[in-house]
Amino acid sequence: MSRSHLIDRLLAGLPAEAVLTDPDVTASYAHDMASFCPAGTPAAVVLPRTVEQVQHVMRTATELRVPVVPQGARTGLSGGANAADDCVVLSLTKMDRIIEIDPVDRIAVVEPGVVNATLTRAVNEHGLHYPPDPSSWEMCTIGGNIGTAAGGLCCVKYGVTAEYVLGLDVVLADGRLLSTGRRTAKGVAGYDLTRLFVGSEGSLGIVVRAVLALKPQPPRQLVLAAEFASAGAACDAVCRIMAGGHAPSLLELMDRTTVKAVNDLAHMGLPESTEALLLAAFDTPDPAADLAAVGALCEAAGATQVVPADDAAESELLLQARRLSLNALEAVKGTTMIDDVCVPRSRLGDLLDGVERIAGKYGLTIGVCAHAGDGNTHPTVCFDAADPDESRRARESFDEIMALGLELGGTITGEHGVGVLKKEWMARELGPVGLEMQRAVKQLFDPLGILNPGKLF
Structure with missing residues (x-):
């Protein structure tokens, strides 16, 4: 099949402006934000605006046996949106309508290209709240969040994306449209196909519409900052807070390297x-009282200083510091490998101690920021990509951190996904029987293997 034939077939059902073929333009869609992840050269980038246009792309791809790589804003950190050679990149950013916000049923119906922050602000106007808030919330899309089962800073209290996706419209590999789930608060008819698509990284179908659950908008939260002389003491405080029955809306950790x-x-x-x-x-009715109780637990764990924010503005400044962590660590040496190991909260201190040992072993700067209340850590290896030896050590340290996470009873990814970066490690975590079942599901939904090939397996 020639590239020109593919383009002609795509243009038969798409407006000319929706099909990009200039190599300089298509190259900019070739990869997400992950390091050490190979990316191919796409044959074309398609930017559909309607479900029917997505169906046309998938019918064409099935007919011509062409791989299709779905993309959102490409803020991912595992290579899950990286192009394959001669593929069609299906960028869903133009499908960005908020179709409905229903305050009675507390749902929003959205297209996949809606930016997370845009949805949050829109539902806030109705006194509602969409809790999942990845650090890239000003850029990342709901479709991408669904594809990776994204988390965020508030997950310790409110949970992750999967808990807010009630129903989906999905274009399958052959172009058929599948509707899953419901609009109702409860529903258990049949297998939960909705959950199956959440976290599938575009390997089973193309999400074109989502029904999302909303919460009442909580009061403005107040933040407390506690300083510790060791990461172990900070992790002890986390354990004391959670064991004490407290329900913080956020519980985040930054190590010394990240703070600097x-x-x-x-x-x-x-x-x-x-x-x-x-x-x-x-974000409770009396946050000052809750912060005082948690501050006392931090002091009991050895905090050297505990400083509660005086108001919402000061609280937001502290949260902005946490949101800047990954960008700041990237600036240390120009390139980072961002791990996403999640361990039981009780083993959080062991993981941080282990990361420190690994950093010393390989002579590298590794900063750790974490959703500490979830045990979800982001050890971030800083290195010079132009230095072959340092790059090798970075990769080896990254793998050693993932091995440590599994040894501690954790998982290789809490929210970033597998993509290209962690395929080998997913196989180790799932084991041969688990991997066989996963591949069988993939074969059922995508028998030709054209949806996001080379990812996950």
């Missing part, structure tokens, strides 16, 4: 003398 990187990038004046900075927030 944020200060270097944004000049925020965070305390660089601390080994670990723990941020706790409450």
Whole structure:
């Protein structure tokens, strides 16, 4: 099949402006934000605006046996949106309508290209809240969040994306349209195909519409910052907080390396003398009382200083510091490998101690920021990609951190997905029987193997 024939077939059902073929333009769609992940050269990039246009792309791809790589905003960190050679990149960013917001049923119906922050602000106007808030929330799309089962800072109280997806419209590999799930608060008819698509990284179908659950908008949260002389003491505080029955809306950790990187990038004046900075927030009717109780637990765990924010503005400044963590660590040496290991909360200190040992072993800077309340850590290896030896050590340290996570009873990814970066490690985590079942599901939905090939398996 020639590339020109593919383009002609695509243009038979798409407007000319929706099909991009200029090599300089298509190259910009070739990869997401992950390092060490190979990316191919796409034959074309398609930007559909309707479900029917997505169906036309998939029918054409099935007819011509052409791989299709679905994409959102390409903010992913595992290579899950990377192009394959001669594929059609299906960018869903133009399908960005909020179709419905229903305050009675507390749902929103959206297209996949809606940006997370845009949805959040829209539902806030109705006194509602969409909780999942990845650090890239100002850029990432709902479709991408669904594809990777994204989390965020507030997951410790409100949960992850999977818990808010009630129903989906999905274009299958052969172009058929499948509707899953419901609009109702409850429903158990048949297998839960909706959950199957959440986290599938575009390997089973193309999400073109989502019904999302909403919550009442909570009060503005207040944040507390606690400084610790060791990461272990900070992790002890996390365990005390959770064991004490507290329900913080946020419980985040930044190690000394991360704090310094944020200060270097944004000049925020965070305390660089601390080994670990723990941020706790409450959006309860009396957040000051909750912060006081948690502050006492932090002091009991050995906090050297506990500083509650005075108001919402100061709280937001602290949260902005946490959101800048990954960008700040990337600026340390220009390139990062961002791990996404999640362990039981009780093993969080063991993981951080292990990461410190690994950093020393390989002579690398590795900063750790974490959704500490979930045990979901992001050890971030900083290195010079132009230095072959340093790049090799970065990759080896990354693998050693993932191995450590599994040894501690954790998982190789809490929210970033598998993509290209962690295929080998997913096989180790699932085991041969689990992997066989996963491949059988993939074969059922995508018998030709054209949907996001080379990812997950």
